[in-house]
Amino acid sequence: MTERIREFLRNRREDGPCVVVDLDVVRDNYSKFARALPDTRVFYAVKANPAPEVLKLLADLGSCFDTASVVEIELALAAGATPDRISFGNTIKKERDIARALEIGVRLYAVDCEAEVEKVARAAATAGVAASEVKVFCRILCDGAGAEWPLSRKFGCVPEMAVDVLEHAVRQGLEAYGVSFHVGSQQGNTEAWDQALGSASAIFRECADRGIHLSMVNLGGGFPTKYLKTIPQVEAYGESIFRALSKHFGNRIPETIIEPGRGMVGNAGIIEAEVVLVSKKSRDEGEVRWVYLDIGKFGGLAETMDESIRYPIRTERDDDHMAPCVLAGPTCDSADVLYEKEPYPLPVSLEIGDKVLIEGTGAYTTTYSAVAFNGFPPLKSYVI
Amino acid sequence: MTERIREFLRNRREDGPCVVVDLDVVRDNYSKFARALPDTRVFYAVKANPAPEVLKLLADLGSCFDTASVVEIELALAAGATPDRISFGNTIKKERDIARALEIGVRLYAVDCEAEVEKVARAAATAGVAASEVKVFCRILCDGAGAEWPLSRKFGCVPEMAVDVLEHAVRQGLEAYGVSFHVGSQQGNTEAWDQALGSASAIFRECADRGIHLSMVNLGGGFPTKYLKTIPQVEAYGESIFRALSKHFGNRIPETIIEPGRGMVGNAGIIEAEVVLVSKKSRDEGEVRWVYLDIGKFGGLAETMDESIRYPIRTERDDDHMAPCVLAGPTCDSADVLYEKEPYPLPVSLEIGDKVLIEGTGAYTTTYSAVAFNGFPPLKSYVI
Missing domain, CATH: 3.20.20.10 (Alanine racemase)
Known part of the structure; x- marks a missing residue:
């Protein structure tokens, strides 16, 4: 979490989950790659996050671009890259x-x-x-x-x-x-x-x-x-x-x-989401809590598929006692569950309406989100 | 495959995969549900396919609507349903x-x-x-x-x-x-x-x-x-x-x-896609073919997740000898593979540029597709 993202989120008024990407972090990552491999050209994997501001910054820093489609080539060009700096x-x-x-x-x-x-x-x-x-x-x-x-x-x-x-x-x-x-x-x-x-x-x-x-x-x-x-x-x-x-x-x-791709923009982004529901399926002792967020597998967190990527999640109650929960998304799709095989520890005091911050979400989130599944819009993205 | 869809595809000139939904099939499905359960009200699950033409037809036929979000409620209203015919x-x-x-x-x-x-x-x-x-x-x-x-x-x-x-x-x-x-x-x-x-x-x-x-x-x-x-x-x-x-x-x-949802619109839709590449990973005898389409897990076929839904796939070469292949999508994502655990039989003569028809794709395809992953646009949809 950077101070700039914290400040941005403090002032945000719109509803719904969003990712905020801090360009300072991207700049820093680019420098690290350039320094660590001084004789190697960097081709940023556009698919990781094709936000125009990210591409523009990287083009200005001298990056080349690895693209997956003609649309991505056009995005790289629009950001200022010349064709000789683009790989298909x-x-x-x-x-x-x-x-x-x-x-x-x-x-x-x-x-x-x-x-x-x-x-x-x-x-x-x-x-x-x-x-x-x-x-x-x-x-x-x-x-x-x-x-x-x-x-x-x-x-x-x-x-x-x-x-x-x-x-x-x-x-x-x-x-x-x-x-x-x-x-x-x-x-x-x-x-x-x-x-x-x-x-x-x-x-x-x-x-x-x-x-x-x-x-x-x-x-x-x-x-x-x-x-x-x-x-x-x-x-x-x-x-x-x-x-x-x-x-x-x-x-x-x-x-x-x-x-x-991930190494260039992953840690530059934070998703802010909201707890929509906290509930249990029965009154049995030891029954696990379900926590439902307003973002899930189809809203930008596709990489939780098979629970592959386990994101750090922060709340304002992290000093409280933690207990594992099943974490799920907001859609009427029973596959829209983020972590269940290995339940995720979250504060027991977590409540409906609480905000959660999902870290390391600058890569492979925005473009992965479904166009309108269940009527939910794709993940909103802000680049600051 | 209906004659109307066949005719539509024969005349289509645009590039890229698409789904075509035949409203006659939806009408027929609605009648079957209404007849099979005469004392039961039908609430169509909008999430299966929220195309305005589908909702309008069902609203006209007297269907009610099961919705997952405010956007879906608004779609149902726009299609002509009154609020008393909508369930959240x-x-x-x-x-x-x-x-x-x-x-x-x-x-x-x-x-x-x-x-x-x-x-x-x-x-x-x-x-x-x-x-x-x-x-x-x-x-x-x-x-x-x-x-x-x-x-x-x-x-x-x-x-x-x-x-x-x-x-x-x-x-x-x-x-x-x-x-x-x-x-x-x-x-x-x-x-x-x-x-x-x-x-x-x-x-x-x-x-x-x-x-x-x-x-x-x-x-x-x-x-x-x-x-x-x-x-x-x-x-x-x-x-x-x-x-x-x-x-x-x-x-x-x-x-x-x-x-x-699926039972109402699934068989009304057909996806037409194109073979982008057919290749092998080595020259070993018995090495399986990989067939790559211009549609995959992130382009509308999300339900192939864990190879759950196995779609019927037709080609113009289905009279030729068939052999199993790994079937994959066009993105630079290694998880974008449709059928691999259980390879899919396709004609050995299948070539780059061939069209394939993926049946039973009227439900849970369009809205599931990624908004722009790898720069690819969401699945195009035609309702006829």
């Missing part, structure tokens, strides 16, 4: 969206299979862009050990196949630019990059044997934000990544980029 | 929203604890409405056996407590109107209402012993729509519910209402 990082793209991005001037594309490479090549022809000006990097699978939210196998191919994918890109006239991976979201292990960098370096060597000289390793995201547990400092990630780069690439360290 | 069925309501609903003229409220009863009473005072004109019904827990999506314990209290809750309503000057329950979503067992009606009847008796005469049983929703498995006809539900009512209430059957 989604491995699942419609050919016409690639053509649109090429027309806009974006030249850096993620792929993870030959079919996607062919789409990029065809789109270049459609857009009238020379294939040789278009860079592709191949995403490889990574086991995500140590991450609080290990990724599925949705993105990437096995490292052996990546070499073929990159060679295919060369055959299509594209520039085979490098390799990317993602060590898993909310990665608490600073050493998690080591193994993937070993695979990346093997791909660099195998490609070189085929006459293809790669330039770049995209180290992905995974940098955590603080929820309940302490997390390592960004500096520790920087040091560990640099060690792993030196170990696997020796004195020929390639160009590198990182794509922080 | 969410057990989790802000006191100021109850006051607003009372001002609008809504007189029927769900509760499941004493605190919620007190909110209704206070809101009546605020709104200047006589408490005696305000009806509350108490929701009880129900085990949901037989449902494809059994509900959590989020809504309702144990039956023994309901009597106290209703007595508390009387003490507050409100009318203790009845009991509600929900047998679980996509309930395939037509007998599922029997046990809950037994509990309801016990509450009626216990209340009568305390001098409180209840009038109504809200039988909730749970009526299924057809996905892959065959489901019983609405008539079978009607017969079974009538038998259970007679068994538990004898010749003093109370007023009843049902709240179909």
